[in-house]
Amino acid sequence: MSEHFPALILLAPLFGALVIGLFGLRDHRVCLPATLSALAVSLFAAIALARQVATGGPVDYFMAGWEEPLGIGIQLRADAINSLLLIVIAVVSLLAAVFTIRPAGERDTEKTPYFYILFLLLAVGLFGITIAGDAFNVFVLIEVTALSSYGLVAIGSSKRCKVAAFHYLIMGTVGASFYLLGVGYLYLKLGSLNMQDIHRILDADGTLHDTRAIRTAFVFILVGIWTKMALFPLHGWLPNAYSYSPSGSAAILAPLVTKVSVYVMVRMMVSVFGLDRLEMNVDWGHLVVWLAVIAIVAGSMMALAQREVKKMLCCLIIAEVGYMVGGAWLGDPGRWGITGTLYHILADALMTSCLFLAAGAFAKWLGVVKLDDLSGLFRKMPLAATGFVIGGLAIIGVPPTCGFYSKFYLIRGGIESGQWFYVAALIGSSLVNAVLFFRIFEIAYFGKNPVASHAHGHGSDDHGPHDHTHDEAPVVRREPPLHALVPVLIAAALLVLLGIFNGPIVEFIRTGLIETAKVVSNG
């Protein structure tokens, strides 16, 4: 049993989606238990797999026993780096699933089973991208993820989300096609699709990296992945897609999809092309860091200009993607930049999850969409607002939370590699985040402006009954229901825990990096 954990992570949500498709369409009560149990199985398998990796090193799994490198097997590979990401994906999707529980009284819609099918398929795709050991399988799983996310964006009832989903689809497909093209060039030159195999071939012959085909392949793969992760000039699809999608969709899409794409980029750099070889052969790495600096600055500026909570968070994601891309490309000898990137992938997934869950709760139960309407939030939803504050502090980078430590490692990498503009952008962006969040805290804590003005409003996609037409006072405390509050608080607690235990986690990540380097030297 225990040797099948890598497959179980993927198959549990896939099977769950099948169950919902078979039974959930007729009886909607099946949907939620099926989703939760499937994701719980994945979480269990991911934790068990991480323990295996911690004790016995990387785990290779061949689907149906077809061993590579014939080119037909499906290899799954879990190492120290991605086993942690698998756990985070499982946790975040589980939190998002709990958030979507409907209270007994609330009306059920036709779309419910379809939503959960797409939700689970998205989880399958994300797990698959993370664990797949084959460059072409990653393409297929990227498309599985993308197709389900288009559906999850478009499933809302507003008119805008369809157009947002259409634009997302166009950008996403072009990005995935570029990735496929890059993989094609790799196959053309090396005759293999298996990541380890490609790595071995590239490492055996140092001149290969200098050939035009390999360089083209690398650039195509990068451009494709950058489109998928919304690096600044390619970010156009992200804000609309994530802010107009329903709260339940946004709670899984926003934290995970971009982060997993960043992981694919790091994976390509570390365990396909090889970091040492890349540093020797790629002389435009500093340009990518510049691109990241621009992304950080642009994302922060756009965030300052936003008036809506979710739009602002989306712009912050764009800035965070800049952090991670820049960190991966710093090329400092101690590898602190890339360590920081990998740690930040985990941290940012949880931060974004916490903030989007809280923002979703505000939109759904208070009808608050705009920043100015957040006034009096602390009196209305003290606990949910506390969760939001912890998420905000993590984004700013205040010490006990994980955001501080990831920035610490990234800045250390920046200093050791002498990329001062990157360091400056990172610190500047933290200041901008501080301004942004303290403005929100101020409005939420001291703001006297009543929410009354748009209480009957148009609110979010599925707002509950609200009747707060009160003026100044008295403010009624109306926490979101427990199933929405608990995920926010768990995410907030995890942010602090991840920060406190950053030492062992970073140690674990670094053993993964060293292991891949060892594969290089052994050939």
Added chain:
Amino acid sequence: MLSFFQETIVPHFNFWIYVVIMMIGLWSVIAKNNLVKKLIGLSIFQTAILLLYVSLAVKEGATIPVIESQVLAGSAHTEPPAAEGGKKALPVINPDGYANPLPHVLMLTAIVVGVATLGVALALTQMIYKDFGTLEEDEVLRKIKALHDDV
């Protein structure tokens, strides 16, 4: 000019073709205003990549990758090859005689992915048409701006 043609274009004919087709697709994705035309461009874009992969599989004088029965049966023509099972050593097969099947298999998957994407895209287009009554992108965007400023 002629030498450029002979040295650069002719030996890499398939690459030039795929790049040209791909750019036609990309141009239409970017420049066309009609959503369906954009999707047609997207399909052309994806198909160009299929073309590249399939052209990689081609070998001079090779045939389709279905192993001929004589080769498989080898000397043991007394019993049909199906009954042999996988236990006997396989006869040596000269790979130069067959086109590389792997790119074809990959592209079969990519075609499926492309069809699924196109299906989702067309469904979205239909919903957009239902909501806005038009498929011209600028009109859709104008109508979105005119919507009430809420989410």
